[in-house]
Amino acid sequence: MFTEEQIKNALEKVIHPEKKENIISLGIVQQIESDDTGITITLLKEKASDPFFSSIKSNITKAIKDTLGSDAVVKEIRVIEKSKPAEEIRAVDDNLPGVKNIIAVASGKGGVGKSTIALNLAIGLSLKGYKTGLLDADIFGPSVPVMLDVKDFRPQVKNINGKDIIAPLEKYGIKVLSIGFFVEPDSAVVWRGPMASNFLKQMLSMTDWGNLDYLIIDLPPGTSDIHLTLVQEVAVTGAIIVSTPQEVALADAVKGIAMFRNEKINVPVIGIVENMSWFTPAELPSNRYYIFGKEGCRALSEKMNVPLLGQIPLVQSIREGCDTGRPVVLDSNNPASEAFLALAEKVVEKVSERNKNIKPTERVKIN
Ligand SMILES: Nc1ncnc2c1ncn2[C@@H]1O[C@H](COP(=O)(O)OP(=O)(O)OP(=O)(O)O)[C@@H](O)[C@H]1O
Ligand SMILES: [Mg+2]
Structure with missing residues (x-):
């Protein structure tokens, strides 16, 4: 070797x-x-x-x-x-001045694949030449340490000019920070809301992300205090909603979209990603079985007037990539990798449209 x-x-x-x-x-x-x-x-x-x-x-x-x-x-x-550089549009008074675009990955329902999509999207953006970071903000069930096989990583905290600074992990070309790097695997669930929110605030203010084109934020499921803390702490460029095509997931996705569109929050929804769109067995690569229903997210995207950014199949290699710490987007001969690269391309395009047409997001101010 x-x-x-x-x-x-x-x-x-x-x-x-x-x-x-x-x-x-x-x-x-x-x-x-x-x-x-x-x-x-x-x-x-x-x-x-x-x-x-x-x-x-x-x-x-x-x-x-x-x-x-x-x-x-x-x-x-x-x-x-290689794609063109990401443009700069965020408000100047914001936290994280070196980050051009902050993208929140959310869902209504749990377990639909937010973390899988957030991670493969982040690496996909990096493969396309963008400087990318990933913040795993799921206080109650951080998955990134397992999905990147870095369970024992403990970030260094350095004191620079009287301020504590956290250095993120670098792996597969992206900078990564997870709440799971600071807590023992089973303890996060017992945190109360305010503790979790404070922790997120600290992670956002103390991390040295350097200059990034995209910071992807993997959120917990549903609409929680964590979501509110995030939009108060930083100006989120846009949100991506993940759903499966199944009715129960779609109904919850509507709630997720409504939260970001709420006039007090006012974060543009960049689009919907449909995950587990169809099942394809490795030995029958041209077969598609629509286990959770067909084109559910396309219908939702038309109804809510939100772009459909991509459809990701349910395949064993995606699950294996999550469990072995080598996300599938890295495997060039895997069709799922192409699906994630196409998603990254679409996200770049839609974020760029958003930046041209809508004014910068403002942080939510609570009186
Ligand atoms: N397209 C897919 N094909 C195969 N397995 C998948 C796919 N998407 C996600 N999975 C698997 O499904 C499980 C749940 O995915 P993931 O953890 O990304 O969901 P989540 O929405 O982040 O969950 P939570 O709401 O708990 O944060 C994981 O074990 C993952 O490996
Ligand atoms: Mg998750």
Whole structure:
């Protein structure tokens, strides 16, 4: 197995034929992974087609072999199209001035896949070249430590100029903070509302996110004090509502949309994501079984006049990705990964439309 440093050194020998610079310093190499089975490299490509990518790919394979020896196997070179930069529109008086867009992921009903979507969306945005953070704000059942296999991670708190600062975890290209990093797995549930809200406030004010294009916030289910604390503490650019196509979930999704649209809260709803749209078994990849009903979220999106951002299938590999700490969006040969990348693209497009057409969100002020 090779280290990231060794692989980087090899990749520095690959020169872009037109730009005459190596692909590491050009920032084309987005991600390097190496395990016992080989090396996987993810490249970022500008939207306008770059005719040199196929020669870059073969030069990578050659440079790896030449530098690291014939044992070095390039398992895969994945190319992801780079999107345009996210624009800046948030109000200047806000907390988190380095964050351009704050996106809350919510649902009416529990267990519909908020955390799964929030995490794969965050990594998808990062794969597309955006600086992205993920805050797991589910005080009562944080899932991100398990979904990223970082259960034992404890963030460092540093005192800088008299202020305590928390450094987030960095994994798979995103910055991550979870309430689960601070509490023992079973203790969070006994917290009372005000304690949980205070904790969220502290996490929002103390974390060093640096500059981010998108901060994704994974919320607890329903409409809780945590939601209210969030919109008081920061100006949320927009909310994404997750639902399954099933009637009971849709009814609750309506409540979630209504909460953000409430005139006192006034956070634009960027769109709905339908999760578990159909079941597809791995051995029958073109079959779709509409277990929870068909197109329920499309109907809801038309009724509530909210865009449908994507439909994510119910597949075993998504569940496995959650349990093993390697989110499925990272696996290029998995169709579910394409679904999450398409979702990321749509989110970028809709957030950008929102920023052009609607004035910046204001924080909710409680008198
Ligand atoms: N599209 C999918 N295919 C397969 N499994 C999925 C899919 N989406 C979510 N799951 C699985 O369903 C379970 C619930 O998902 P998740 O934890 O993301 O829901 P949630 O809405 O965040 O739940 P909570 O309301 O408790 O926060 C998880 O075990 C996850 O692995
Ligand atoms: Mg969750």
